Amino acid sequence: MKEKPWAGRFSEKTDTSVEAFTSSIQVDKRLYVHDIEGSSAHARMLAKAGIITDDDAAALIQGLGEIKREIERGKFVFDDKLEDIHMHVESALTQKLPKIAAKLHTARSRNDQVAVDVRLYLKEQIQLIIGHLKSFRRVIVKLAKANLEVIMPGYTHLQRAQPVLLSHHLMAYYEMFSRDAERFKDGLKRVDVNPLGSAALAGTTYPIEREFTTEQLHFARMSGNSIDAVSDRDFIMEFLAAASICMVHFSRMSEELILWSSSEFAFIELPDAFATGSSIMPQKKNPDVPELIRGKTGRVFGNLMALLTIMKALPLAYNRDMQEDKEPLFDTVDTLKACLEISIKMLPKITVKAERMAQAAQGGFLNATDLADYLVTKGLPFRDAHGCAGKAVGYALGCGKELHELSLEEMRTFSNLIGEDVFPFLTLEKMIERRKSHGGTAGRNVAAAVKAAEKALSETES
Ligand code: ARG
Numbered sequence: 001m002k003e004k005p006w007a008g009r010f011s012e013k014t015d016t017s018v019e020a021f022t023s024s025i026q027v028d029k030r031l032y033v034h035d036i037e038g039s040s041a042h043a044r045m046l047a048k049a050g051i052i053t054d055d056d057a058a059a060l061i062q063g064l065g066e067i068k069r070e071i072e073r074g075k076f077v078f079d080d081k082l083e084d085i086h087m088h089v090e091s092a093l094t095q096k097l098p099k100i101a102a103k104l105h106t107a108r109s110r111n112d113q114v115a116v117d118v119r120l121y122l123k124e125q126i127q128l129i130i131g132h133l134k135s136f137r138r139v140i141v142k143l144a145k146a147n148l149e150v151i152m153p154g155y156t157h158l159q160r161a162q163p164v165l166l167s168h169h170l171m172a173y174y175e176m177f178s179r180d181a182e183r184f185k186d187g188l189k190r191v192d193v194n195p196l197g198s199a200a201l202a203g204t205t206y207p208i209e210r211e212f213t214t215e216q217l218h219f220a221r222m223s224g225n226s227i228d229a230v231s232d233r234d235f236i237m238e239f240l241a242a243a244s245i246c247m248v249h250f251s252r253m254s255e256e257l258i259l260w261s262s263s264e265f266a267f268i269e270l271p272d273a274f275a276t277g278s279s280i281m282p283q284k285k286n287p288d289v290p291e292l293i294r295g296k297t298g299r300v301f302g303n304l305m306a307l308l309t310i311m312k313a314l315p316l317a318y319n320r321d322m323q324e325d326k327e328p329l330f331d332t333v334d335t336l337k338a339c340l341e342i343s344i345k346m347l348p349k350i351t352v353k354a355e356r357m358a359q360a361a362q363g364g365f366l367n368a369t370d371l372a373d374y375l376v377t378k379g380l381p382f383r384d385a386h387g388c389a390g391k392a393v394g395y396a397l398g399c400g401k402e403l404h405e406l407s408l409e410e411m412r413t414f415s416n417l418i419g420e421d422v423f424p425f426l427t428l429e430k431m432i433e434r435r436k437s438h439g440g441t442a443g444r445n446v447a448a449a450v451k452a453a454e455k456a457l458s459e460t461e462s
Contacts (some may be wrong), residue, residue, distance in 0.1 A: 004081070005090060005105070005183060014081075023080035027326050031085050032071050034120035035113070039089065041216040042196060049209050051107065063096045064089070082193055084323075085112050085117070104107040108207050110199035111230040111318040118329070120217065122239060125333045126188050132340040133181045133246075134457060137174055141346045141453045142307035144170040146412045151428050152267065152357035152364055154298065158360035160364035163428050166357060168441040171449050173253055178456075182245040187238045194219035201315050201317035202226055210236035231317045233307065237301045240304040243332045244297075248340050251297040257350070261287050267357050271349035274342075286458045289346055293339045300335055304330030365393050366405055370434075374425045388414045 004014070005252055006092040038063045047057035049153045067089055070076045082088045087110075144167035154164035193215060197210040199204070203226040214222045223229035260267035270287055278284035310321050368389050377386035389403075392414045404426045412417045424430060436442035 002439075004083075006085060016098055019080050019083075022083060022320070024084045024323050024326065025078050025082065025088060026079060027330065027445060028085045028114075028117075028323075029071075029078055029088070030330065031121055032089065033068065033119040034117040034124075035085050035089050036068045037120060038113060038116040039104060040064050041213045043104055044104070044216060045213045046106060047205050047207055051206055051208070052103050056103060059097055059100055060093070060104055063093050063101070066096065067092045070162060084110070084114075086113050089316055107197070107199060107204040107206040109198075109230075111200050112195050112198040112226075115192065115198075115230055115232070116217070118326070119191055119193065119195065119235065120218070122191050122235065122329070122333075123188065123367065125337075126191065126239065128408050129336060129340070130181050130184050131331070132337060132344070133177055133184070133346050136340055136347075137177050137181070137453070139344055140174045140177065141450055141457065143350075143352075144168075144446070145450050145454075146351050147354070148450070149443060150352060150354040150357060151361050153361045153364065160360070160366055162369055162435075163361045163366050163431050164441040165432060165443065165446050166352065166354075167446045167450065169328055171446060171453070173249065174449075174453055176249040178453075180242065180322065183242040183245065184239070187235065189220070190238060191235045192220040193229075193235075194222040195232075196222075198223060198226035198229035201230050226442070227317045231314070231322075231323050233311055233322060236325055237304070237307050237311065240300070240328065240332055242338050244304045245279070246336065247297040247300045247339070250343070251294045254294040256356055257290040258287045258294070265360075267360070268354055269351040269353065271346065271351075274346045274349065289342055292341070296335050296339060300332050304334045307314050322386070327440050361428055362403060365396070365403060366428075367431060368393050370426055370431050371403055371422070373434075374422055375415055375417055378415075380415070380417060395425060 043052070043057045043060040043064075046052040047054045052060075067076070070092070076088075076092070078088060082091055090101065095106065122287065147170070148165070148167045150166040151163050151164045153160040154162050154169070194214040196212065196213045196217070197208050212223050223232075257268065257270065258266055261270050270285070270289075272285070274289050275285045276288045278286065298435065306327055312325050314321055369394060371389040372382065372385040375388055376382050380388070392403060392406070392411065395410070395414070396406055404423060408418070408420060408422075411422060433442055436445060439445070
């Protein structure tokens with residue numbers, strides 16, 4: 001069949017430019033598995049409800065299986081004239097079964113068909129992404145565990161603030177990517193809904209059994225309103241929003257990897273196999289992988305914006321505009337998976353320069369807060385202590401020293417509450433150890449967080 005299934009009321013052939021313009025086959029052909037799965041379930045349901053015979057259903061399902069194999073073997077010809085994957089499969093089925101293929105579209109429209117296909121596809125992809133996120137979180141936890149005691153400067157405003165453990169810093173990313181996994185999992189509830197049987201928009205006159213296709217396609221539930229079911233793309237927007245947030249996390253992490261691998265920081269070194277050189281500057285080793293992850297974040301945000309804009313003023317129910325949902329969706333799935341896959345490989349191979357990190361934590365008055373805390377232990381109210389410590393910093397800056405490099409006499413000019421015990425109080429190790437409030441950077445806390453994460457990741461549910 002090369003005639004379009006909807007050609008009946010037309011007296012003129014479609015202009016070839018219109019065929020090219022309206023075709024989505026190059027994009028949506030990847031939905032073939034889900035289209036065939038949906039059609040097979042629909043055929044089974046039609047037979048069960050007595051709308052077609054069992055023999056017809058069996059022939060349809062067999063024909064659909066053959067088409068799937070032909071596509072997989074690369075034997076199938078895709079042609080713009082047939083618009084989309086649904087019409088390609090239908091047309092191929094008609095060639096195989098001229099008498100009965102036409103019965104498959106009873107009680108169904110491409111409007112509920114495409115919604116089924118995308119939901120089946122996205123359910124599968126979200127599960128893969130959650131799996132990838134789990135592997136990535138494992139890699140982060142492993143790196144934190146291997147560097148449990150490494151001290152680095154913690155930053156606010158990109159200015160040295162207080163010492164923290166590198167493991168604590170890394171576990172911050174574990175938290176972010178765990179929230180992403182939760183967000184995807186929660187969104188899955190709203191993807192896992194069967195729209196099949198909504199037909200074009202109003203439902204159908206046939207005695208269909210929607211519970212049956214819901215069960216056959218392993219959907220958790222079925223949609224409640226046929227108009228909404230064919231118009232709803234919230235589940236894609238939600239996925240794109242979750243993906244955008246996940247990319248924010250990726251981008252922030254990438255930014256740090258880029259900064260940290262610069263000569264200025266020199267906190268880490270990226271593996272040679274994951275860096276690139278320059279065609280003019282022989283010395284260069286560029287962090288292209290994290291840079292591209294940071295860059296690809298822009299595409300994913302763009303995809304979210306594109307779909308929000310496509311949907312924002314559409315009247316109910318289906319409009320062809322909605323065909324434009326697939327490129328942003330597929331591109332986001334591909335981009336996110338690619339970022340996850342490469343990061344899972346790269347992160348375990350970075351070299352941590354622990355000495356350099358600790359050395360950086362020694363400079364820049366990271367112990368100023370602790371000098372104030374010390375004075376509080378001696379009875380001074382925090383605000384006054386803060387003032388004293390601030391003056392000490394100003395003085396030390398003037399003589400090019402760090403606080404712990406001042407003599408006791410110098411220290412005592414700021415407060416006579418200061419004694420010898422100030423020096424052991426201001427060491428990096430002690431400063432870390434004292435931050436044992438829940439969620440703080442103390443070694444024991446971080447070790448417990450690592451353990452809890454390992455446990456969570458060993459459970460099938462996370
Ligand atoms: N290719 C279309 C899409 O992706 C399928 C639905 C077409 N429905 C229609 N009435 N033209 O949105």
